[in-house]
Amino acid sequence: xxSPILILIIFCIFTGLVQLLAGRKWASYIGLASSVIGLLYxxxxxxxxxxxxxxxxxxxxxxxxxxxxxxxxxxxxxxxLLLLLVFLIMPVGQIASxxxxxxxxxxxxxxxxxxxxxxxxxxxxxxxxxxYLFFELALIPFxxxxxxxxxxxxxxxxxxxxxxxxxxxxxxxxxIIYYYTLLPDGGSNxxxxxxxxxxxxxxxxxxxxxxxxxxxAIKSPLFPFHTWQAELYTQGDRPxxxxxxxxxxxxxxxxxxxxxxxCADAIQNWSYFLIPICIAGILYGAIVxxxxxxxxxxxxxxxxxxxxxxxxxxxTGTVVGIQGALFQxxxxxxxxxxxxxxxxxxxxxxxxxxxYGSAGMAKIHPRLAVYFFIIVLASVGLxxxxxxxxxxxxxxxLTEKSIWYGAFAGLSIILxxxxxxxxxxxxxxxxxxxxxxxxxxxxxxxxxYVLLVSVILxxxxxxxPATWMDLTQQAANHLLTK
Amino acid sequence: xxxxxxxTITGVLVLFLGLGKGKNFILPVAGLGVLTAMWSYFHYxxxxxxxxxxxxxxxxxxxxxxxxxxxxxxxxxxxxxxYKLRGPGELGDFAGIILFAVIGGMMMVSHExxxxxxxxxxxxxxxxxxxxxxxxxxxxxxxxxLKYLIMGSFxxxxxxxxxxxxxxxxxxxxxxxxxxISPEIFAISIMVIFAGLAFKxxxxxxxxxxxxxxxxxxxxxxxxxxxxxxxxxxxxxFQFLRHQVMHTGEWYYWLILLVAISSMVIGNVMAFGQxxxxxxxxxxxxxxxxxxxxxxxxxxxxxxxxxxxxLVAYVLASLVSFVAIYFVESKKGSDDISEFKGLxxxxxxxxxxxxxxxxxxxxxxxxAGFMAKLFVLYHAAGxxxxxxxxxxxxxxxxxxYYYFKVINQFFTKEEEAxxxxxxxxxxxxxxxxISALTICLGLFPYLLTQxxxx
Numbered sequence: 001x002x003s004p005i006l007i008l009i010i011f012c013i014f015t016g017l018v019q020l021l022a023g024r025k026w027a028s029y030i031g032l033a034s035s036v037i038g039l040l041y042x043x044x045x046x047x048x049x050x051x052x053x054x055x056x057x058x059x060x061x062x063x064x065x066x067x068x069x070x071x072x073x074x075x076x077x078x079x080x081l082l083l084l085l086v087f088l089i090m091p092v093g094q095i096a097s098x099x100x101x102x103x104x105x106x107x108x109x110x111x112x113x114x115x116x117x118x119x120x121x122x123x124x125x126x127x128x129x130x131x132y133l134f135f136e137l138a139l140i141p142f143x144x145x146x147x148x149x150x151x152x153x154x155x156x157x158x159x160x161x162x163x164x165x166x167x168x169x170x171x172x173x174x175x176i177i178y179y180y181t182l183l184p185d186g187g188s189n190x191x192x193x194x195x196x197x198x199x200x201x202x203x204x205x206x207x208x209x210x211x212x213x214x215x216x217a218i219k220s221p222l223f224p225f226h227t228w229q230a231e232l233y234t235q236g237d238r239p240x241x242x243x244x245x246x247x248x249x250x251x252x253x254x255x256x257x258x259x260x261x262x263c264a265d266a267i268q269n270w271s272y273f274l275i276p277i278c279i280a281g282i283l284y285g286a287i288v289x290x291x292x293x294x295x296x297x298x299x300x301x302x303x304x305x306x307x308x309x310x311x312x313x314x315x316t317g318t319v320v321g322i323q324g325a326l327f328q329x330x331x332x333x334x335x336x337x338x339x340x341x342x343x344x345x346x347x348x349x350x351x352x353x354x355x356y357g358s359a360g361m362a363k364i365h366p367r368l369a370v371y372f373f374i375i376v377l378a379s380v381g382l383x384x385x386x387x388x389x390x391x392x393x394x395x396x397x398l399t400e401k402s403i404w405y406g407a408f409a410g411l412s413i414i415l416x417x418x419x420x421x422x423x424x425x426x427x428x429x430x431x432x433x434x435x436x437x438x439x440x441x442x443x444x445x446x447x448x449y450v451l452l453v454s455v456i457l458x459x460x461x462x463x464x465p466a467t468w469m470d471l472t473q474q475a476a477n478h479l480l481t482k
Numbered sequence: 483x484x485x486x487x488x489x490t491i492t493g494v495l496v497l498f499l500g501l502g503k504g505k506n507f508i509l510p511v512a513g514l515g516v517l518t519a520m521w522s523y524f525h526y527x528x529x530x531x532x533x534x535x536x537x538x539x540x541x542x543x544x545x546x547x548x549x550x551x552x553x554x555x556x557x558x559x560x561x562x563x564x565y566k567l568r569g570p571g572e573l574g575d576f577a578g579i580i581l582f583a584v585i586g587g588m589m590m591v592s593h594e595x596x597x598x599x600x601x602x603x604x605x606x607x608x609x610x611x612x613x614x615x616x617x618x619x620x621x622x623x624x625x626x627x628l629k630y631l632i633m634g635s636f637x638x639x640x641x642x643x644x645x646x647x648x649x650x651x652x653x654x655x656x657x658x659x660x661x662x663i664s665p666e667i668f669a670i671s672i673m674v675i676f677a678g679l680a681f682k683x684x685x686x687x688x689x690x691x692x693x694x695x696x697x698x699x700x701x702x703x704x705x706x707x708x709x710x711x712x713x714x715x716x717x718x719x720f721q722f723l724r725h726q727v728m729h730t731g732e733w734y735y736w737l738i739l740l741v742a743i744s745s746m747v748i749g750n751v752m753a754f755g756q757x758x759x760x761x762x763x764x765x766x767x768x769x770x771x772x773x774x775x776x777x778x779x780x781x782x783x784x785x786x787x788x789x790x791x792x793l794v795a796y797v798l799a800s801l802v803s804f805v806a807i808y809f810v811e812s813k814k815g816s817d818d819i820s821e822f823k824g825l826x827x828x829x830x831x832x833x834x835x836x837x838x839x840x841x842x843x844x845x846x847x848x849x850a851g852f853m854a855k856l857f858v859l860y861h862a863a864g865x866x867x868x869x870x871x872x873x874x875x876x877x878x879x880x881x882x883y884y885y886f887k888v889i890n891q892f893f894t895k896e897e898e899a900x901x902x903x904x905x906x907x908x909x910x911x912x913x914x915x916i917s918a919l920t921i922c923l924g925l926f927p928y929l930l931t932q933x934x935x936x
Binding site: 063064067105107132133136137140144147148155159162163166167170171173174177178180181 | 826827830841846847848853856857859860863864868871872875876878879882883886890893894895927928
């Protein structure tokens with residue numbers, strides 16, 4: 001029987017091909033339809049979810065015969081939330097690319113579908129090699145998308161992003177090859193689930209983790225490897241940036257989670273300087289975001305801050321920390337996509353990527369202001385929104401490790417409130433310039449729906465986190481058992 | 483042997499066809515000749531057969547190289563159609579000389595005797611000297627031909643010197659069943675012969691001819707240089723070294739490693755600032771040759787599939803690249819990197835196949851190039867040279883930089899509107915076939931590896 005995950009991947013690739021043939025007018029609608037069908041199919045798969053079953057919908061076949069490398073996909077407690085994130089975010093990206101004013105070429109929409117296929121493959125990969133393959137593969141469609149459309153200096157920005165990431169991923173390949181050559185059977189049976197049972201010597205762990213650390217720190221990005229981020233988020237094509245900020249930024253963090261059993265001792269021995277660096281990144285990102293007036297840069301630095309927190313929580317190696325990290329990866333994906341979508345909606349009206357450019361918008365678009373406010377509150381981590389639970393668990397984990405970690409990381413919540421509320425205040429309130437009014441046309445139906453759905457998601461995950469926390473607890477327990 | 487005879491007859495026939503009125507038949511006849519040669523090679527030669535009293539052999543390993551050589555020629559032939567546009571008789575000469583070059587290549591990869599190897603090298607090289615200068619109205623082409631001739635003759639002389647030393651050391655020209663009389667002279671002779679062959683495949687530090695000759699020659703000839711000559715050269719190198727490697731000492735490992743690293747480093751550094759895409763690909767060819775040479779570390783017959791796979795990936799990618807450069811060059815008049823600006827918006831098909839080819843050259847995932855790099859690096863890692871693997875990977879990242887510098891240009895929209903242009907469907911279908919093969923081998927490498935005996 002075909003694995004449903006493989007069906008989804010093939011479906012996305014097939015959509016891409018159909019889009020290429022369908023022509024400019026239909027390609028975008030086909031993409032949207034296919035991403036919605038993908039989401040519905042995935043939700044249908046979730047209905048007979050069995051948390052105790054272990055690996056679900058597994059698929060494995062021998063891939064490269066000379067090297068004993070196999071190709072392996074599947075769904076487990078660790079990647080379920082992130083796969084859900086991919087399926088939730090793709091329609092948002094598709095809608096944003098349809099409502100964008102500029103007419104894009106068919107290849108753009110095709111690339112978006114291919115990108116989705118690669119992301120599904122990445123999150124469902126079950127062994128390091130498949131993981132690497134999709135890690136590299138997911139980069140290319142988004143690279144080309146940003147290359148084709150976006151701001152004036154996009155080429156420089158995206159090229160920097162590309163070279164950084166490729167450098168990291170080749171180091172990761174070196175680490176993986178080294179790992180495979182260490183294994184007695186040439187790595188033919190490596191799976192995440194069985195990685196615990198094949199411990200490595202500490203010396204080997206150091207080497208492999210060093211290579212992986214650089215790769216994932218660049219991809220996430222973690223301080224001090226973040227220099228590509230703000231520039232790309234500002235210059236890039238916004239539909240692509242929605243997906244990059246929401247999903248691609250989780251790839252590095254997810255890598256830390258996946259490789260945790262392999263490098264557990266190395267991470268624990270190094271955590272005394274890894275976590276402080278992460279916390280420095282959290283505070284740095286928050287402070288820089290505070291002083292920005294470019295909207296996309298605020299979001300970029302706030303992402304840096306949040307992602308630093310998630311990485312720090314993973315490095316604690318505590319059950320609650322990893323639980324919080326897994327949940328926050330999902331939450332931050334939703335919030336980052338929603339925030340970028342709001343920024344996209346604003347920029348399409350004002351034409352300015354500046355927080356002062358849209359002053360007074362709350363008076364004309366009260367619904368937008370309400371949606372935006374709820375999203376801002378969630379990203380600040382207010383209780384009863386989905387942002388709260390993850391932050392709470394992560395801080396708990398950090399405090400368990402050391403009270404000082406908890407204290408300094410906790411500062412980011414205060415700083416987060418400062419910069420997000422400043423962002424909201426300057427962009428929504430203030431004096432309305434009357435000549436703007438006619439240009440700021442009404443909220444379109446699709447925009448309304450997207451924002452409504454994201455607000456519903458934020459509140460429902462905030463009110464009913466229990467199921468998902470059970471899931472993450474199982475994942476964290478599984479990750480930490482020796 | 484029969485296949486070589488068939489190819490020779492076809493070559494002569496093609497030359498005569500070019501004289502008369504049968505210009506339209508030249509390429510079909512040439513293609514048919516290559517096909518027949520391929521069929522007869524694999525059909526009438528039981529494995530282990532020997533020709534000319536053991537001077538040439540038909541074994542599984544040379545057979546893989548011969549098959550690659552002939553199929554690569556078959557893929558080039560359709561593009562020669564473009565030469566019909568030029569003066570009378572030229573197409574016939576052109577196709578005939580290419581067929582003779584291929585015969586030389588076949589002799590090189592299946593030699594069991596150094597005399598045959600020398601004959602093969604000369605046959606291939608002289609044909610290539612002529613082809614390099616075939617655009618005789620253009621001064622760069624003349625320059626390329628002259629440079630290639632002088633440097634190539636020098637390399638042949640070095641090679642012959644090595645053969646002489648080999649004779650002194652063993653008392654025979656044969657590759658197998660010999661007694662080493664003087665181990666020191668034997669070692670020197672292997673190194674000197676290696677240097678002579680390294681020139682043919684443009685390994686650093688024997689690469690100085692490559693960029694000038696690649697740039698000056700007509701682009702389709704460059705495509706032949708980057709494919710047929712490389713296959714023949716590496717095939718000859720493999721066939722020569724696999725019999726000698728058990729008589730060599732530890733120095734063999736270091737020689738190969740040194741040449742491989744210097745090729746990768748020098749090629750990468752020099753490719754960095756190139757404006758001419760042909761020169762850039764010439765230097766990238768030096769890097770790729772370095773990667774192929776990694777497969778020669780700890781050489782065994784069982785490793786041959788790795789080298790063949792890498793050659794297949796490289797040949798497919800560089801064929802597409804040079805053909806794409808040829809079309810852009812004949813449209814715009816230059817191969818400067820700025821001429822590729824906005825290619826995607828003018829000719830999306832060409833831009834996409836060229837992107838796939840460059841990705842494959844750079845080792846992008848799900849392309850044949852990725853698998854090829856993976857195989858050789860796995861091989862190196864298994865031999866216990868992790869530092870070398872890391873170095874090679876860093877160099878691969880650097881090479882990504884200049885490949886993507888070209889790809890960046892394709893997707894950069896030009897300010898003024900440019901007209902779209904299309905290729906003939908024959909060219910399109912061949913290019914599509916090659917790109918599909920590149921992706922297929924990246925997805926399912928066992929399609930090829932099971933044939934070449936992994």
